[in-house]
Amino acid sequence: MARAGTIWPLAITACSVVTALGAGTTALRDGLLRRQSGLRPCDAPDMPKDIWIGHVAGLENVALPQDLAGFTCRNNRLAELALRTDGFATAVDRARLRYGSARIAVVLGTSTSGIGEAEDAYARRSASSSALPADFDYAKTQDLQSLPLYVRARFGLKGPAMAISTACTSSARASMVAADMIAAGLVDAAVVGGVDSLCRMTLHGFASLELLSRGRPTRPCAADRDGISIGEAAGLMLLERPMAENQPLLLGAGASSDGHHMSSPHPEGLGAVTAMRAALLAAQLTPDEIDYINLHGTGTRANDAMEDKAVSHVFADRVPCSSTKGWTGHTLGASAAVEACVAIECLDAGLIPGCLGVDAPDETFTSDVATANRNANIRRVLSNSFGFGGSNCSLIIGYPT
């Protein structure tokens, strides 16, 4: 019988990110350092009015390899662009040669996968029939599994492939599932992260909940914050057992459920507190050993107020925190992976990226919310994500000492 080894830490031996700031970690870092947002007004037809979005330009021109062309959809184009970026594919090839193709898992988070293809298929129906067009391939586009199956096939991997879909914690939870697989001895490495792409369902859905920021970009933690700007993104990471010094590590992770309400967070942030404490416990760290907290910070009234209470409860005002959704928008199932990449850039650059577009934090907040960039020696970042269905997850990224 396979014996469970310790779960943490795991090395993040490669990462790649594509957001509205562009493709690659350099574009992400430059945006953060220069305080230039990737958000733009949404000019697409039939979308909610006066919203800003994080749109990845040029995706339409990203072609999937011919033998995998059946997987073509906006979400998999985004995945394809990410895996070509930052040397990610090269790193996975190296891991495949080292471990064997069956010893690498693909565990990816997504909330809506390629549902944009279904939206197009519905729109293309003839007036006389409700049937969807014959060329709509449900399994290879709309289905959640489309994403991990595409990435698995693209890399020639033979390990387990799974789509984790826990709303906005999807890519964080995917990392935890993969970590369990490595600890169980099932695989030696895992491609993790998440991809979510702009679609009508998401924008109109959040509009129905009156959670979208109107007239200007999202302003997380501001007193006058009025909601989310949705973005699309891909974040990919390669997790392996640590082998070298000075590699950024996934030091630990923790999760919880609210068990409270489907779309409203627990007002006191109990689920968030539980997830953060579980992550600290997993990483065997005290709150004072965290140097920066990347908030979930969606810019809604309820999330940011809840999260401030939760962070204050665990860290008081001793750890600077901020949300980077003013740069990328809320990228939903990809957000935790994107923000893990943000964490790595912050570690590397010694940067605390203050909330963008926010003059001063909400006066009722008691945590140390940064609204301007600060320079600091950062060794460990805690990154939060929370989602509908009451799903909470915290990742801790950095170095042991």
Add this chain to the structure above:
Amino acid sequence: MNADRLQCWIGGVAVIGPGLPGWAASEAILAGAIPWERRDVVVPAPTLLSPTERRRTSLTVRLALSAATEACADVAAPELLETVFASGNGDGAVVGGILEALHDPAGVIISPTQFHNSVHNAAAGYWHIAVRSTAPSISLGCHDYSFGAGLLAAVTQTVVREGGVLLCAYDVPLPEPLAAVRPTASSFATAMVLWPEKPANARGMLSVSYVPTAAPGDEPVDGVGALVMENPAARSLPLLRALAMKNTKPFYISLADDAHLSLQVTPC
């Protein structure tokens, strides 16, 4: 073949499907002692939820919660179990309803409840609300292979985290026009509680390994066994039948075109 096998214990088990109205009523059918007859799937009301929450739940959520409730009947503190919810189709009625609403020529009107129920982890969310559980949960979707993937994730968690895990797999047919491109013949759900140590109500010890090749050709099945192709959650039937028959013969559940789980149950 990978020699590493993951092992855990199976406690409470649940099944709801055509002619399979709960584990107690189905065990003899699954064992082959009573002939299976196709009957409509009856999904009990989720008594665990408050009337307000109950009104918001769809058939998909009620099906999942019913199976989870039956599997946890002997569990003293179900709120402490981590959960794995596995579904290929998710809540097709909700997602299909939103897709139709997005193309309504009269304008897009989506209800807030409809949207928050569209997330793939809606059933898990309602379960954790129902039993007031703050334990971690994942929801996954792997098309026809959702049960196998859910089982692999749940067994892995049980072994690594050294605690009980509730696995719940459920699928309901999609509405038209999605049903034409993604047929699911009937509703089906199963749930089981996995433990790292032998529980009092142990039904057997499960041994699992991941094999990176296509599953060996399936033996022809008839009767209840033929349900396996009707619904992603019904892909659990080889395991449910092995438990009911107390059969120690190895069996397989596909995970992909080129991968499967090799499984074996040692009955108690």
